[in-house]
Amino acid sequence: MVASPSTTYRVLIADDDAGFRETLESILEPHFLTLSVPSAERALEIVEHEPIHLALFDMHMHLLTGLDALRIIQQVRTGLPCILITADLTERLAQEARAAQAYGVLRKPVSRRDLLSEVYTALRDRYHDPNIPCTVS
Numbered sequence: 001m002v003a004s005p006s007t008t009y010r011v012l013i014a015d016d017d018a019g020f021r022e023t024l025e026s027i028l029e030p031h032f033l034t035l036s037v038p039s040a041e042r043a044l045e046i047v048e049h050e051p052i053h054l055a056l057f058d059m060h061m062h063l064l065t066g067l068d069a070l071r072i073i074q075q076v077r078t079g080l081p082c083i084l085i086t087a088d089l090t091e092r093l094a095q096e097a098r099a100a101q102a103y104g105v106l107r108k109p110v111s112r113r114d115l116l117s118e119v120y121t122a123l124r125d126r127y128h129d130p131n132i133p134c135t136v137s
Contacts, residue, residue, distance in 0.1 A: 008033050009123055014043035015058035027112050040064035047073055054122055059086035070100040081122035
């Protein structure tokens with residue numbers, strides 16, 4: 001899929017911590033249309049019924065983890081770029097995320113620059129849109 005320059009990319013944020021969700025929204029909203037939900041279950045419903053270009057998942061949520069959600073999404077929406085965000089990144093978790101086809105894994109707390117860089121890169125790689133910035137200012 002090649003996105004047109006006028007495409008408004010829709011980024012889904014799933015995190016049970018309302019404060020962290022709001023922080024991610026404040027970073028991403030100037031650049032993308034964001035949808036924010038408190039659970040992986042709600043995120044899965046949205047992915048099945050709405051156009052989403054990228055999803056961000058916290059690792060630790062109530063019923064399903066972000067990793068669980070990644071595995072399910074790759075069965076439902078193959079190729080949807082998903083980024084896992086976690087405070088307790090280990091090599092094992094990074095390997096599991098790669099096996100679940102995560103685009104990337106970011107460690108909390110994540111900087112504005114790292115978040116935008118990872119999101120821009122994932123969208124550029126997936127949608128081949130030359131209008132997506134290569135660098136973060």
